[in-house]
Amino acid sequence: MNLKTIKAIGLTALFVVLSEGVFAQSGPVLLLSKKEAAAINSHLKDYKLMGKSFGKIKRTADKALEKKIEVPIPSDNGGGYTHEKHKQNYRELYNAGLAYQVTGERKYADFVEKMLLEYAKVYPGLPLHPMRKQEQNSGKLFWQGLNDCVWLVHGIQAYDLVRENISAGNRTIIERDVFRSMAAFLSESDSGKDTFNKIHNHGTWAVAGEGMTGYVLGDKDMVDRALYGSAKDKKTGFLKQIEQLFSPDGYYSEGPYYQRYALQPFMVFAEAINRNQPELKIFDYRGQVLKKAVNTVLQLTDSKGYFFPINDALKEKNFMTEELVFATNIAYENYNDPAILPVISQQNEVTVSGAGLKAAEAIQQAGKLDYIKNPMVIADGPEGKSGGLSLFRMPTKNKDEQLTAVFKYASQGMGHGHFDRLGILLYNNDKEILQDYGAARFLNVESKSGGRYLDENKTWAQQSVAHNTVIVDEESHYKGDWKAAEKQNPELQFSDISNPETLQITSAVERNAYPGVLMQRTVAMIGAETPFILDIFTLRSDKAHQYDLNFMYSGHIMETAFKYDPAVATLTPMGKTNGYEHLWKLAEGRANVGVSKFTWLNDSRFYTISTMTDANTKLFMTRLGAADPNFNLRNESGYMVRVGDRKDYTFVSVIEPHGSFDPKLESVQDPHSKVANISLLQQDASYTAVRVTFTNKETYTLLFANAATAPNTTHKLSIEGKKYEWKGNYTVIKK
Amino acid sequence: MNLKTIKAIGLTALFVVLSEGVFAQSGPVLLLSKKEAAAINSHLKDYKLMGKSFGKIKRTADKALEKKIEVPIPSDNGGGYTHEKHKQNYRELYNAGLAYQVTGERKYADFVEKMLLEYAKVYPGLPLHPMRKQEQNSGKLFWQGLNDCVWLVHGIQAYDLVRENISAGNRTIIERDVFRSMAAFLSESDSGKDTFNKIHNHGTWAVAGEGMTGYVLGDKDMVDRALYGSAKDKKTGFLKQIEQLFSPDGYYSEGPYYQRYALQPFMVFAEAINRNQPELKIFDYRGQVLKKAVNTVLQLTDSKGYFFPINDALKEKNFMTEELVFATNIAYENYNDPAILPVISQQNEVTVSGAGLKAAEAIQQAGKLDYIKNPMVIADGPEGKSGGLSLFRMPTKNKDEQLTAVFKYASQGMGHGHFDRLGILLYNNDKEILQDYGAARFLNVESKSGGRYLDENKTWAQQSVAHNTVIVDEESHYKGDWKAAEKQNPELQFSDISNPETLQITSAVERNAYPGVLMQRTVAMIGAETPFILDIFTLRSDKAHQYDLNFMYSGHIMETAFKYDPAVATLTPMGKTNGYEHLWKLAEGRANVGVSKFTWLNDSRFYTISTMTDANTKLFMTRLGAADPNFNLRNESGYMVRVGDRKDYTFVSVIEPHGSFDPKLESVQDPHSKVANISLLQQDASYTAVRVTFTNKETYTLLFANAATAPNTTHKLSIEGKKYEWKGNYTVIKK
Structure with a gap:
């Protein structure tokens, strides 16, 4: 002894x-008991996923032994x-x-x-x-x-x-x-x-x-x-980390790219704790927040499992990475949640562990599995009170397609956070329709600043204009100071995903990105023949400003329903700083009085942004790549709606997928937007009302109280002599 | 009666x-006898491909009957x-x-x-x-x-x-x-x-x-x-078409995109002829040229079956289209060539016909199938004497990868032909490394000139500068006149693919693209640790000219081994006409005396073009998109090597895939080119000799007689006091 x-x-x-x-x-x-190891050994043939995974490990080990x-x-x-x-x-x-x-x-x-x-x-x-x-x-x-x-x-x-x-x-x-x-x-x-x-x-x-x-x-x-x-003293350590680093919904403030990386030690150590101190009930800790953390990060992905690239994120990462193989296996072992099995099946490998054994057995017995992606409203912050993210999801007419909108009103996410307050992203399955640049970095590529974050990560990727949001006076949110931004977060006003087929809606406010400017964005995904996004972005200020509503779209311009002056023989940048210096101005459009439309093609679908404009609105088509002496940036495309010299202003836009393009069958359908009109019926300190009319005469009227109200509050509004009354924050009337 | x-x-x-x-x-x-129809009916369950294909047809029919x-x-x-x-x-x-x-x-x-x-x-x-x-x-x-x-x-x-x-x-x-x-x-x-x-x-x-x-x-x-x-009188009609429209190797002068479309009536009618007039032996006609036509068009594809987009071609077309389902089924039925089965398997459907029945049965009985893509030298012209195409193919270190170079010295291809004499393309599997723009057209998209060929098809896509070839004095080949170009074709000097692991080589001459300028390009794919391309482009003229060697690469610039002046605040076009007006000049490089290198990343691989240059060589990084008021063009990337005021000049370049980039494992290997030196040892009217030295001191010396010589001819050359002697057109010495 x-x-x-x-x-x-x-x-x-x-x-x-x-x-x-x-x-x-x-x-x-x-993570692996003797009994489990023996069980794995006896099931290497019949649990295919385990056989494959262990085979790979053994080959690596055998190779190591030779050297x-x-x-x-x-x-x-x-x-x-x-x-x-x-x-x-x-x-x-x-x-x-x-x-x-x-x-x-x-x-x-x-x-x-x-x-x-x-x-x-x-x-x-x-x-x-x-x-x-x-x-x-x-x-x-x-x-x-x-x-x-x-x-x-x-x-x-x-x-x-x-x-x-x-x-x-x-x-x-x-x-x-x-x-x-x-x-x-x-x-x-x-x-x-x-x-x-x-x-x-x-x-x-x-x-x-x-x-x-x-x-x-x-x-x-x-x-x-x-x-x-x-x-x-429990002021730090693992339990405190679980309490502080995740929101009650399992969101990690740096975003899904970093959440992926952080989950491995969280789940692996939790598994070890549970096997050695089961009385700590670590997997039940804080309302099973580890389960929620795994689920949330898996949901924060496109149809191929790639993480939404908010904050500093590389777009190449998906939930097939090793970190998440540990996480899903351990989550399945401890929560017995079959909803996670399709992901394990897609990962196409398991860990060689007790958790992996159980996962491999379950996969072996399961049939074909589809991972269900749901609409979600995810709170951020340890208390769940630091804003959050809304994920809106609806199938399109084509049953294999899911339209996903990400509305981000989360906290800054520390030094890796971007200045993208109230930004949105739009996906059709795995196609980025309105995109986030992610991080400007070629990981580990020596020729690109040693593989570290590039200068352009700060000068472009983190700047507000790199995102689908409003930029005031060509200055980034919080003047691009993350420590200042870290202290503030947007506030959720209301959201509703309780009738996901009809409408998914969130409204959030950002009060501090620009001193003296209140920003409120209300985003709704509305179920129609093809679902569309209704996007209402209100700015309020006592002083006049320039407001730029920016869209970094992905695809090829098909048509515009407005005239523009293209820059055919000389290109110059959109500005001098805050990311504007990186955007070439390709064309300046003359907005219509009424609605201005911008249509592009992405893969097999057309998309149109229709925005309410007047004769003073300026429209810009832009391309990324200016002030890029080292060719560090991808040459992505932007469309910007600008109004100048305004105090209060509301951008109302419809973002609409439509039609189809099938080069194999050489068939094209509905290449033109079906939006006929957009009107702002009312906009004051208390209420907003907008109406969208389609070419088939269908109208959608959205009315809402700007501030959060109790569910039972009755609201009354009289517009154009017509009286509206509804309970709760909002109503939508379809005619 | x-x-x-x-x-x-x-x-x-x-x-x-x-x-x-x-x-x-x-x-x-x-195409379908009663007996075959009955056989199809009885095999709908066990011939899966037929069950699936007929199911689709019956559903279409059922839907039609309801209306x-x-x-x-x-x-x-x-x-x-x-x-x-x-x-x-x-x-x-x-x-x-x-x-x-x-x-x-x-x-x-x-x-x-x-x-x-x-x-x-x-x-x-x-x-x-x-x-x-x-x-x-x-x-x-x-x-x-x-x-x-x-x-x-x-x-x-x-x-x-x-x-x-x-x-x-x-x-x-x-x-x-x-x-x-x-x-x-x-x-x-x-x-x-x-x-x-x-x-x-x-x-x-x-x-x-x-x-x-x-x-x-x-x-x-x-x-x-x-x-x-x-x-x-047999001067026209189907038999004459078979004689005239295909080369003896089964190449169709408009290129694979149009060959795909033409093959359906050729094969379908041939099948009907064979079933009604078998004595015509239509499938044996002209040395089984219909078999060669099917085989050649299938070989003219990337690893996913997409046709090389030479001439007016849309990149979205692959061999999964209906036209080629007819063609492969009928070819398999009549030629019993199992080599074609993998394509039918990839097509994942069969025609409901006698041919489809036979194909479905064969697929049902076959195991996993890989379509073998071979190096090929394909003659063009009804007599096989109008130039042609060379396809070079080698696996890379990664066994799942095949590097493919297409060297085009074919005839014009009528009105859909491009001015791309002696142009090359490079693919790694389905990744376009050096690309052809294809046609400027959004097929059937009304918003894009009614879906017809766009103006930019003539002003850009067909122009020489849209291709990977040499442009003299910023003028396209044959001044862009296809009828003039139709009368002339390049001439093959020599080619050899008999030792495909070691070397695949072709040399061709174009005498008429520019009056008084002889163009000769010699392209070799050389088997090394990773195969590389040696590209020697010689121009000869009595008068001084500007020669532009252009590369339309696909990917992201990683590094250059030369200094350049980037255009960070203003972009201007490369020229005023012949396609140059569509290229923005992103940077002008100052060439090294020796070798200038340009490296980009495409998917998981790095690629470097290393070109012998001197202090007078100019280098340009370009991007497509200038003079494009309707946003009709894709914004692709170019790299151009320019020499001015030269009579005779030879560009010697190495195009080298290297290293790897794996964002999942976060590993990067060999991001830098391994070419140490390139030298032109000899260049005169009769002979060319070049040497490439790699950083590991390996050298490859290629010596060849410029003009075609008989296989037994002995050539002698004395270079730097060393004597070389070889038989046949060329020799390569590796040290």
Whole structure:
């Protein structure tokens, strides 16, 4: 009996299950039990997804076993040799550990043991990484501490999987010189402890590594610090992160791109907690918010599972990534929610774990599965009171198509947030119709600023004019200062998705993006022959301003129902700063008195934005790419509706998918918009009323109280001699 | 026995099988026999492709039966109501006819009979179509005669399928007032006979309709005129069309986009001929050129079956279109070539015909199928002496990838031809790396010039600068006069694809595109770690010229290994005419003395063009879209290498795919070109020698005799004191 055993025995009753003696009998304690490993082994043929997934892991492990183990002294930046080698090492450790448990072949365990002994030789003596950056927490193996945490999350799982096969002497060495040393560095050193106690996804990776190490080493102190923060005062740590980083609806304020990344440590550590301290009921914590977090991030995707690219987001990421394979498997295991199975089926792989076993079994027994994407109103902020997002979704006439509008009135999302208050996006299945640029970055491409965020991420992608919203006086929201923006958020006025076939509606207000200007946007998706968007954007100010309603559309211009002057022989930019300097002015349109229409083709559908305009409205067709000396920007297309010198103004637009274009059958239908008229019937401090008339004489009249009102409040309005009365915030009259 | 029967009996022995009496017993005579129809019926469940395909046809027929039959008096242009209605009618006739034969249910036959009787009421009295155009042959049902021919090809098949179910009296009416009347109009009227006797795809539709009508009506005269021309002198007609319109390699001079369309009447009529006059051995005619025509058009596609968009071509067309479903099914039935089965499998439908039955059976019995795309050297011209195309194909390191280069030195292709002499295209699977704009047209989109070819098709798409070739003095080849260009074609000097893993090479000369300028391009795909293209473009002239080597690449600029001055605040066009007016000048580069490199990213691969340059070379980055007031053009990207004031000049370039970009795994490899040096060792009237050196010190030295030489000729060259000797046109030395 060594010191550790004595210590384990000394733990409270709660932790007796973690003691050395129990370990020796029961095998791994984290994500895969001995029994589950045996079950996986016996089902490799009949659970196809598991067979495939384990096959891949075993091949990686087999390849690793053929090569010489190498634990280089860390020297390189991200993408460099030692960086990539240590990443590869933790993957190989983990895969070999899994291969050992499932096959029982000791060679895999021996490999893990050997590599960990190599790490034990060098790790304690390593200084801070030579390529560390001032603004970023340093690691020892990697330039930033985050990667060291990711190493630990994988490394400790690998050790957990093979520990039973390691002699007591070597265990002592490995635990002391690798895991305790690393955990201490990441949680207690000057370099690590700030991150460890941060309410931030980097902190989640840190506590996950520490906490899982605690379970494997039977160290209650480590576990407690992971759960409750360094001071164990519950002001930081994992539970606090769960409370603070997600809204009650499971939204993560940085947006789905970062939520994807953060979910892995959240779900993996929760799984380890649940297996070791089931009494904590971690999966029920805060109203099952982890379930909601998984569900919400999966719903925040287009029809192919690509995340809506709000804030700094790369468009190439979808829910097939490894992070979300862990998340969906663990969510399915613990919540038994069959709604998630179609995603697991699309992911087309499972984790080799207890959760993966259960998921693979369920998929094997399920038939063809479609993941249902629902309309949702998602609150942001730890209290659910910091604005949010609305997802409107309706099928079009073509049953395979789903029209999705994203209306964003969420909080800033910290340094990765964009100045896109009250912005919208529009998708038809996976086609971006009104798009968000996402982040300006070519991840890891050395020729593009070393693969980091490009300068144009700040000068274009984060600016308001890069989004489908209103820009006042050509200045971005909050003057582009994210710290100022972080303090304020839009407010939801009302929303209703209770009759999703007929109407989905949200109205939100932003009071602080521009001093003295109140912005209110009301967006409705209305069920018609083909569903359309009614978009009402009101600006109120005591002073006169220029208001630009911008649409970054995706597709090819088909026609305009207004005259314009094209720039055929010289192009100049739209402005000098705040993103305007990046837009070439392709044409300036002369707006109609009445409605001005702009039609484009995207894939097999036509889309028209019809906007109420007068003779003073200016229209612009733009293209991204000016002031781009390094060719960093994609050359996307914009359409802008501008009014100048106004105090109060309301933009009323209809965004309408219509017709079809089938080059295979050479058939084209309805290439022209069917909107005949748009009128603003009323607009004052209390009420807004608009009417859309289609060419078939159908009209839709939307009336609403601007501010939130109780559901039972009766509203009365008299317009053009006609009296309207309704209960609740809004009504729509179709005739 | 009516008049027709008497006439039938009066035919020669050859045509006895076509007589009324035989018809009554044997059912349809064209593409589907009674026996085949019965076999289809009994295999609807087990031949999945047939079940699916027939299901679709029956649903269309069922839907048609529910509606009132309507045969409107023709009045509308393409896309208009009567136009679309008559198109719909022939489809419904055909589908109902098929449904009748396969199910035996008379309601389908009755529908066909009724609709044809409606046509019989109006057709004979119809005048020429009111919307006919001067330059185009007029129809009666449609604005152009071509569509009437297509109606007849479908209508006569429908009648053939149900004729057995129609009373003698109604047959007389239908045959006289629909089919004879229409056939006479299309083959004998002033409006029709020119097209009927044209060696052109419109003529093929005409003779196919006439000839098939002849078989069904038992009219030898009609059949003979279809086969041998109006005068039956074999100077025109179907056989002459087969001789003239295809090269011996089965290439159709208008290019694959039009070849796709032309193949339907060729194959359908050939099938009808073979079933009625097997002694003509039509499928063996001219060395089985119809087999080659099908094979060649299928090979002229990217990895997803999209046709290389040379000449006026829309990029949306692939080999899944209906025309090619007929073609592949009939080709498989008659040539038994299993190589074609993967295409039928990808088409995922079959025709309901004897050919379709055989194809569906074969697919049902086959395993997983991959269509093999080969390197090919395809001769153009009826004699195979009018230049041609080379297709180079090699797998890359990633085994699922095939790099394909298309080198075009074919004839003009008549009025739809582009001025792209010695142009190249480059594909990686279905990704366009160096692209052809194709046609400037939004087919059938009324808002875009009524769906016809746009003005920009002439001002941009057909111009030389829209292609990857050399433009002399900013003037298009043949000054953009297709009739002048039609008289001349490039000449193949040599080509070799006999060792496809190592090297695929072609050299061709164009002597007439510019008076006094000889153009020779030699293109080689060379097997290396990743295959690369070596591109040598030589210009020779007694007078000084400006030479522009243009590349219309597809993707995002990653880096350049030369300095450039970007146009950040004003864009101006590259020129005033010949397509240059449509290109914005984004940047002007200062070429290196040595090699200038230009790198872009397309999907998951980097590509670099490295060109030998000197201090006087100018480099331009361009974007399409200037002088485009109606936003008709796509905004594609160009890179141009320019030398001015030269008599003889040789551009030597390496086009090199390299590295990878995997946003899912966040990994990037080899983003930089590996070309270290390019040198032109020798260039005179007789010989060319170039050397490429890579960063790993590997060198490739290509030496060739410029003009075609006999395979046994020995060539000797002394360069830098070193002696080279080789047999045949060229040699490559790798070190």
